[in-house]
Amino acid sequence: MHINDEENVTPSPFADPQESHRELDRMRPPDEARAIIERHLARMPSEPVALADAAWRILAGDLVASEDHPPFPASTMDGFAVVADDGSPWREIIGDQHAGHVLDVEVSEGYTVRIMTGAPVPPGANAVVPVEATELADDHVVIHQEDVAPGANIRPVGSDVRRGDLILPAGTTLGPAEIGLVANMGVNPVAVARRPRVCVLSTGDELVEPGEPLGPGQIRDSNRFSLTTALAAEPCEITFSGKAPDRRDELERFLRERMELDDVIVTSGGVSMGELDLIKAILFDADDVTVHFRRLYLKPGKPLNFGTCGETLIFGLPGNPVSSLVTFELFIRPALRRMSGALEVDRPRLRARLEEGTPASDRIEYQRGIVTAGPGGRLTARSTGAQQSSRLASFVGANALLVIPPREIPYEPGEEIDALMLAPPRAQP
Ligand code: AMP
Ligand code: MG
Numbered sequence: 001m002h003i004n005d006e007e008n009v010t011p012s013p014f015a016d017p018q019e020s021h022r023e024l025d026r027m028r029p030p031d032e033a034r035a036i037i038e039r040h041l042a043r044m045p046s047e048p049v050a051l052a053d054a055a056w057r058i059l060a061g062d063l064v065a066s067e068d069h070p071p072f073p074a075s076t077m078d079g080f081a082v083v084a085d086d087g088s089p090w091r092e093i094i095g096d097q098h099a100g101h102v103l104d105v106e107v108s109e110g111y112t113v114r115i116m117t118g119a120p121v122p123p124g125a126n127a128v129v130p131v132e133a134t135e136l137a138d139d140h141v142v143i144h145q146e147d148v149a150p151g152a153n154i155r156p157v158g159s160d161v162r163r164g165d166l167i168l169p170a171g172t173t174l175g176p177a178e179i180g181l182v183a184n185m186g187v188n189p190v191a192v193a194r195r196p197r198v199c200v201l202s203t204g205d206e207l208v209e210p211g212e213p214l215g216p217g218q219i220r221d222s223n224r225f226s227l228t229t230a231l232a233a234e235p236c237e238i239t240f241s242g243k244a245p246d247r248r249d250e251l252e253r254f255l256r257e258r259m260e261l262d263d264v265i266v267t268s269g270g271v272s273m274g275e276l277d278l279i280k281a282i283l284f285d286a287d288d289v290t291v292h293f294r295r296l297y298l299k300p301g302k303p304l305n306f307g308t309c310g311e312t313l314i315f316g317l318p319g320n321p322v323s324s325l326v327t328f329e330l331f332i333r334p335a336l337r338r339m340s341g342a343l344e345v346d347r348p349r350l351r352a353r354l355e356e357g358t359p360a361s362d363r364i365e366y367q368r369g370i371v372t373a374g375p376g377g378r379l380t381a382r383s384t385g386a387q388q389s390s391r392l393a394s395f396v397g398a399n400a401l402l403v404i405p406p407r408e409i410p411y412e413p414g415e416e417i418d419a420l421m422l423a424p425p426r427a428q429p
Contacts, residue, residue, distance in 0.1 A: 020284075021284075024284070024291055024293065024294050024295070025294070025295050026295065027295050027296065027297050027302075028293050028295065028296055028297065029296070029297050029364070030296055030297065030298050030330060030331075030364060032293075033293050033296055033304070033306065033331065034330075034331065034334070036292045036293060036306065037292075037306060037313070037331060037334075037335050038335075038338060040292065040308045040313065041313060041335050041338055041339050042263070042311045042339065043193075043338075043339060043341055044193040044194040044195070044196055044263075044339050044340055044341070045193075045194050046060030046061065046191045046192065046193055046194070047060075047191070047192065047193075047194045048189035048190070048191055048192075049189055049190060049191075049192050050188065050189050051179060051182060051183055051187075051188040051189065051190055054174050054179060054182070054189075054190050054192055055174060055175075055179060056173060056174060056175065056235070057173075057174050057190075057192035057193070057195070057235065058171060058172070058173055058174070058192055058193040058235050058340040058341055058342045059168055059169075059170055059171065059172045059173075059174060059178075059182075059190070059191070059192060059193075060170060060191040060192050060193050060341065061170050061191055062166055062168070062169055062170050063166075063167045063168040063169075063172075063181070063182060063185065063187065064164065064165065064166055064167065065161045065162060065163050065164060065165045065167050065185060066163065066185060066186070067163055067185070067186070068157050068158035068161065068162060068163045069158065069160045069161040069184060069185075070155050070157060070158075070159065070160060071157065072120040072121075072157060073120065073121045073154050073155065073156055073157055074118055074119065074120060074121065074154070074155045075097075075115045075116065075117055075118065075119050075120075075121055075128045075153060075154060075155075076117060076128070076153045076154065076155055077115075077117060077128050077130040077131070077153045078115070078116050078117055078130070078131050079114075079115060079128045079129050079130040079131045079132075079133075079134065079153065080093075080112040080113070080114055080115065080128065080129045080131070080134055080141055080143070081097065081107055081112060081113045081115045081121050081122055081125035081127070081128050082107065082112050082125055082127055082128070082129055082143070082148060083107060083108065083109050083124065083125060083126060083127070084126050084127040084148045084149060084150040084151075084152065085148070085150070086109040086110065086148075087109075088109055088110045089142070090137070090140045090141060090142045090143075091110060091111055091112035091140065091141055091143070092110060092111050092112070092139060092140055093111075093112055093113070093114055093139050093140065093141060094107070094111050094112070094113060095113045095114070095122075096113070096114045096115075097113045097114065097115040097116065097119045097120065097121075097122055098116050098119055099116050099117070099118040099119040100119075101119070102120055103122055105122055106122065106123045106124040107122050107123070107124035107125035108124050112125075112141060113125065114141075115128055121154050126150045126151065126154070127148045127149065127150055127151060127152040127153065127154065128152060128153035128154055129143050129145055129148055129152070129153075130153060133145040161181075161184070161185075167181050167185065168181060168182070169343065170341060171341045171342050171343035172343060173235075173342060173343075173344070174190070174192070193235065193339075193340040193341050193342075195235055195236050195237040195340070196235070196236045196237070196263040196264050196336055196339045196340065197236070197237050197239045197261065197262045197263045197264070198231055198236045198237065198238055198239065198262060198263065198264040198265075198266060198336070199238070199239050199240040199241065199258045199261070199262045199264075199265055199266065200224055200227045200228055200231070200238065200240070200241040200242075200266045200267075200268075201224075201240075201241070201242055201243065201244055201254060201258075201265070201266070201267045201268070202221045202223045202224040202242070202243040202244075202267075202268050202269060203243070203244050203245075203246060203251060203267055203268065203269040203270045203278070203279060203319075204221075204243075204245070204246060204269045204270070204319060205245045205246045205276070206218050206219050207219065207220070207221040207243050207245075207269075208220050208221065209221065209243070210222075210225070221243045222321050222392065223268040223269070223317075223319065223321055223324050224241050224242070224243060224268075226321060226324070226325055226392070227241075227266060227268065227317075227324065227325070227328060228241050230325065230328050230329070230333070231266075231336075234333055234336045234337065235336060235337065235340040235342060236264070236336050236340075239261060239262055240258065240262075246270065246276040246278055247278075248278050248281075248282065251270075251278050251279065251282055252282055252286075255267075255282060255283075255286070255314070258312075259288075259289075259309045259310070259312050259314075262312060263311065263312060263313065263339065264312070264313045264314075264315070264332070264335070264336065264339075265312060265313070265314045265315065266315050266317060266328075266332060267279050267314075267315070267316050267317065268317045268318070268319050268324045269317075269318070269319030270316070270319065271294065271303045271304070271305045271316040271317070271318055271319075272303045272318065272319075273303075279305065279316045280294060280303075280305055280316060283305055283307045283314060283316060286309070288309050288310070289307045289308070289309045289314065290307055290308050290309075291305065291306070291307040292306050292307060292308065293305075293306055294306070294316075296363075297362070297363040297364060297406065298327075298330075298363055298364055298366075299361055299363040299364070299365040299366070300318070300320065300322050300323035300326050300327075300366070300389035301317075301318060301323045301326050301327040301330070301366075302318070302323075302363065303318050304316070304317060304318065304327045304331065306331070313335060315327070315331065315332055318389070320389035320390050321389075321390065321392040322368070322387075322388075322389040322390065322391060322392060322394060322395060323389045325392075325395060326366050326401065329347075329366075329401065329420075329422070330366065330401075334346055346420075347401075347420045347421050347422060348420075348421045349403075349418050349419065349420055349421070350371065350379055350400075350418070350419050350421055350425070351379065351416050351417070351418060351419070352371050352379035352380055352381035352400075352402075352416065352417060352418075352419045353378070353379070353380050353381065353414055353415065353416050353417075354380075354381055354382070354402075354411055354412070354413055354414065354415050354416075354417060355380050355381065355382040355413060356382055356383070356413055357410055357411055357412050357413050358383065358404060358410065358411045359410045359411075360404060360405075360406060360407045360408065360409065360410055360411060361404075361406060362406050363406055364403065364404065364405055364406055365387075365403075365404040365406075366401040366402070366403060366404070366420070367383045367384075367387050367401065367402040367404060368383065368384045368387065368394045368395050368398035368400075368401065368402075369381050369382060369383050369384060369398055369399075369400045369401065369402035369419065370382055370383075370384060370397060370398060370399055370400070370426060371399055371400045371402075371419045371421065371425045371426065372425060372426045372427070372428055373425040373426065373427055373428065374428045375428070379419070379425055381400065381402050381417065381419050383402060384396070384397060384398050398422065399421065399422055399423040399424065399425065399426060400419040400420060400421050400422055400423075400425075401419070401420040401422065402417055402418075402419050403417055403418040403419065403420060404417060405417075
């Protein structure tokens with residue numbers, strides 16, 4: 001299979017538009033579509049961001065330790081810093097060593113310093129005896145512990161992090177532990193990938209704002225809210241979301257404006273075969289937009305349109321709510337993560353056995369499903385019920401997209417399939 005001919009489909013005034021249409025209407029496998037998108041996306045530049053604002057951002061470069069941690073030998077216990085093989089029956093307390101301070105004392109045999117967790121172990125001492133193993137008498141302490149090993153209860157310099165260690169590779173998502181390590185290394189601000197700017201537009205004359213009454217033939221715009229919610233979990237900045245009627249001038253104006261401002265434009269609706277499927281027509285007709293594909297061997301999501309204008313990616317998603325969310329999941333989410341340089345681009349794939357049979361089609365199908373871990377961690381999968389692409393409820397409770405490859409004969413119960421995990425498997429009750 002050749003996948004490189006997509007560069008020939010740019011509509012140009014010299015090409016026969018019917019020929020371009022025919023080429024664009026060639027059905028493509030989703031993998032080929034993914035490869036085309038990958039070839040056209042631009043990596044985001046890095047930008048410095050204050051640590052306090054860097055939660056869940058993507059690290060732009062490797063984080064290499066510039067210093068040892070801990071930077072001094074630190075006590076891991078509240079107790080007494082001693083000389084390990086000191087045989088004295090009791091020790092005289094010569095000071096209190098708190099965290100964040102440095103006492104000017106030296107510990108020798110017969111002497112000790114009271115020390116707190118995280119405080120630097122004073123010179124001369126090479127072990128800490130926990131307070132529970134001691135007995136206090138005036139300015140003396142008796143140690144009720146047979147053997148005190150050298151190094152006991154001390155974190156040596158560099159025992160957590162060694163200078164020069166690669167702590168976090170570029171592309172790491174800064175969650176709680178990761179951002180803690182960045183802080184730990186004193187890096188603030190931190191260089192992270194700029195978030196791709198993304199706008200979302202629902203299109204259709206039938207669409208009404210939720211909260212407004214429905215007129216005849218109208219439905220409420222749900223895609224915008226589903227898509228912005230899906231985007232909120234990804235490394236991106238939502239610059240605009242709204243809806244527009246099926247009016248060519250308005251849609252064109254919108255696309256023109258957003259192509260100047262955004263890295264990714266996401267529309268829903270208007271890409272099928274209907275007369276008012278204007279997004280498809282506008283993208284095709286615009287001189288500066290290259291349409292790369294618009295029909296996929298995919299269920300749901302067959303009429304996904306993908307075009308580029310300069311470095312701006314334009315995704316014309318189908319209007320059906322399930323189709324728009326599935327195509328978001330399969331194409332836009334990975335694109336945003338790739339643009340950000342994230343190490344984790346794809347959802348994990350697990351093998352699971354079908355609990356029930358399912359018909360096969362000539363297109364690869366992604367069913368909303370529930371994957372459950374049974375005894376011994378064996379995974380089973382069942383669909384969430386009726387799978388038609390208008391039925392958003394088929395996504396509710398789903399923790400996976402079940403991958404049903406095309407074939408002639410139906411799938412039998414017990415057959416193993418791939419599941420793209422949107423959330424962890426359920427535990428069997
Ligand atoms: P279209 O792709 O414009 O032909 O739309 C396909 C189906 O999805 C139609 O039934 C539309 O009414 C429905 N639809 C389109 N946009 C939305 C939206 N934003 N929210 C909910 N349903 C939509
Ligand atoms: Mg429409």
